[in-house]
Amino acid sequence: MAKTVAYYQNRLGETSRARPNLRKSPLRRNHEAGHDRLIEDYFVDDAIYAVKFRRRFRMRKELFLRIVGDLEGRFPYFQWKMDARGKKGFSPIQKCTTSIRQLAYGMGADKWDEYFRMSERTVRESVYKFCKAICLVYGQRYLRKPTINDIHQLYTVHEGKHGFPGMLGSIDCMHWSWSLCPNAWRGQYMRGDHKEPTIILEVIASHDLWIWHAFFGPAGANNDINVLDQSPVFNDIYLGKSHDVPFQANGVSYKRGYYLTDCIYPPLSVFVKSFTCPNDPKRKKFKVAQESARKDVERAFGVLKRRWQVLTVGARSYEVKKLQHVMYACIILHNMILEDEGRAICRYNENEVLPNVEGVAVGTQEYRVNRREVHNRDIHQALRADLVEHIYRAHIQPPYELSHDDLFDESDEDSDMFVESEDSDDESDAGENDADDQGDGEDDDSKAHIQPPYELSHDDLFDESDEDSDMFVESEDSDDESDAGENDADDQGDDEDDDSEAHIQPPYELSHDDLFDESDEDSDMFVESEDSDDESDAGENDADDQGDDEDDDSEAHIQPPYELSHDDLFDESDEDSDMFVESEDSDDESDAGENDADDQGDGEDDDSE
Numbered sequence: 001m002a003k004t005v006a007y008y009q010n011r012l013g014e015t016s017r018a019r020p021n022l023r024k025s026p027l028r029r030n031h032e033a034g035h036d037r038l039i040e041d042y043f044v045d046d047a048i049y050a051v052k053f054r055r056r057f058r059m060r061k062e063l064f065l066r067i068v069g070d071l072e073g074r075f076p077y078f079q080w081k082m083d084a085r086g087k088k089g090f091s092p093i094q095k096c097t098t099s100i101r102q103l104a105y106g107m108g109a110d111k112w113d114e115y116f117r118m119s120e121r122t123v124r125e126s127v128y129k130f131c132k133a134i135c136l137v138y139g140q141r142y143l144r145k146p147t148i149n150d151i152h153q154l155y156t157v158h159e160g161k162h163g164f165p166g167m168l169g170s171i172d173c174m175h176w177s178w179s180l181c182p183n184a185w186r187g188q189y190m191r192g193d194h195k196e197p198t199i200i201l202e203v204i205a206s207h208d209l210w211i212w213h214a215f216f217g218p219a220g221a222n223n224d225i226n227v228l229d230q231s232p233v234f235n236d237i238y239l240g241k242s243h244d245v246p247f248q249a250n251g252v253s254y255k256r257g258y259y260l261t262d263c264i265y266p267p268l269s270v271f272v273k274s275f276t277c278p279n280d281p282k283r284k285k286f287k288v289a290q291e292s293a294r295k296d297v298e299r300a301f302g303v304l305k306r307r308w309q310v311l312t313v314g315a316r317s318y319e320v321k322k323l324q325h326v327m328y329a330c331i332i333l334h335n336m337i338l339e340d341e342g343r344a345i346c347r348y349n350e351n352e353v354l355p356n357v358e359g360v361a362v363g364t365q366e367y368r369v370n371r372r373e374v375h376n377r378d379i380h381q382a383l384r385a386d387l388v389e390h391i392y393r394a395h396i397q398p399p400y401e402l403s404h405d406d407l408f409d410e411s412d413e414d415s416d417m418f419v420e421s422e423d424s425d426d427e428s429d430a431g432e433n434d435a436d437d438q439g440d441g442e443d444d445d446s447k448a449h450i451q452p453p454y455e456l457s458h459d460d461l462f463d464e465s466d467e468d469s470d471m472f473v474e475s476e477d478s479d480d481e482s483d484a485g486e487n488d489a490d491d492q493g494d495d496e497d498d499d500s501e502a503h504i505q506p507p508y509e510l511s512h513d514d515l516f517d518e519s520d521e522d523s524d525m526f527v528e529s530e531d532s533d534d535e536s537d538a539g540e541n542d543a544d545d546q547g548d549d550e551d552d553d554s555e556a557h558i559q560p561p562y563e564l565s566h567d568d569l570f571d572e573s574d575e576d577s578d579m580f581v582e583s584e585d586s587d588d589e590s591d592a593g594e595n596d597a598d599d600q601g602d603g604e605d606d607d608s609e
Helices: 002-018 031-043 050-057 061-074 092-105 109-116 120-142 148-162 183-189 224-230 235-239 281-293 295-307 320-340 365-374 377-394 422-429 434-444 476-483 488-498 530-537 542-553 584-591 596-607
Strands: 167-177 198-205 211-219 247-249 252-254 258-260
Touching: 031 050, 031 061, 031 092, 031 109, 050 061, 050 092, 061 092, 061 120, 061 320, 092 109, 092 120, 092 320, 109 120, 120 320, 148 167, 148 281, 167 211, 167 224, 167 295, 183 211, 198 224, 198 295, 198 320, 211 224, 211 320, 235 365, 247 377, 252 377, 281 295, 281 377, 295 320
Parallel strands: 167 258
Antiparallel strands: 167 198, 198 211, 247 252
């Protein structure tokens, strides 16, 4: 028996010695040293990082010290007290600085232990208490609804900046991801376009990025319409407590202002949406102006996330209530910075007397009338139509193009260079009557084409003697003759007149005098070859073609300007020889194989030539 007791005693002793000590030994953090280092770096007169205070605290030093003083005077948590051990705890500046750094950088709570000498639990607790204190102290002022004076100022600024009379701001929603969302709630907080659970924030922002309305808390599975149904944004209107300030658009008076929205929102009387696919120039102009003005709320989201980067990372809390305090605190600090830097449109007046408006009860007749007025589709359509006309009239620019007098002188207007070319267009379109076109060609020869101001004028290229020559006869008659291939007999009759006309020489080619002598112009070598083209097309009457061959023998082919001249190749004695008889007769004889007897008869005449 004694041996058994000794055995178990030895075992208990070994077990007690082998059991590790699970209690953590406390770290000897020097709280006062962390406070002194923070004061030396940022808050003394010759601070080391004084130039970087605005960047790291997101605000000026005076505003931060004002926040610290207000919280210290109202909340015991932010007062510098002695702990249970009789030592000083963390100072108000330490707790507020760790909270601002958490919101500004979005880093983990244990990242600031080395600098501030604060544990992870204390840092997390300081952030939540700081955000809740900010909402309690400054929420009534910096999340207020616009007063009558504020509405007048918003009307003036928005009409001057965007051209929209009666505009109060823009409304839209954003998502904040929730990393620690409970698994039981993930279904209602997730949506197809987001990979993780989110919580939605609804915001109304003005041109100065001031956030006038914030509603945070709906699950991420909702869209903007579902969030609007849950939002209290129109409760004051329904209850008859809103400040209605009338305005005019396109000469029509309206009861209250409106907000710019995207296309997903319903057509309410207080919303102005854009057009999906406008075709009218007025609607296109309105679409551009509306989408440009609605970017105010998008810019507010961007500045809010950039300034407080905790909103860009996943929310690290299991309670939605704590996340609401964090979101509202970021928005309040955002508005405080705008007011402190002097960029806010409206100034808060503590002495302003607000009218005492008695509301109506929910479910009464007046409540239903106010609700139907907000959801009136006809007012929405009429307001948008009046704004379309107002925006189009307001954005009509004066003639920004150069006037006629800036481009031309009075002397140029009376010259022949600016004769309209509509006659030539009418002649080309009226190709049905060839005889009339040929008659008009004589009148067109006396008209000059319109010369653009940036091209060389007619006088710079040609002399007055050249204008009277036959070289500038218009070639429209030849085009009309080629189109009118139905009447070959008339085309052959016109060939005699065409032989006396020369083709139009473009200004950039060599002139006629540079290539040929005056004696060559009178020769038969420059007779146009259009007759040969008309004869080849009119292959239906072979007998007439053979009769015309005798006249064609006396004509020479047109020599292009870029080939060797006639005098370089042949002598004058060769022109009278039989070597220059055109070979078109042989082509016509080969094509007219239907009448062999006539071909043989013509061969005897050809031998004598």
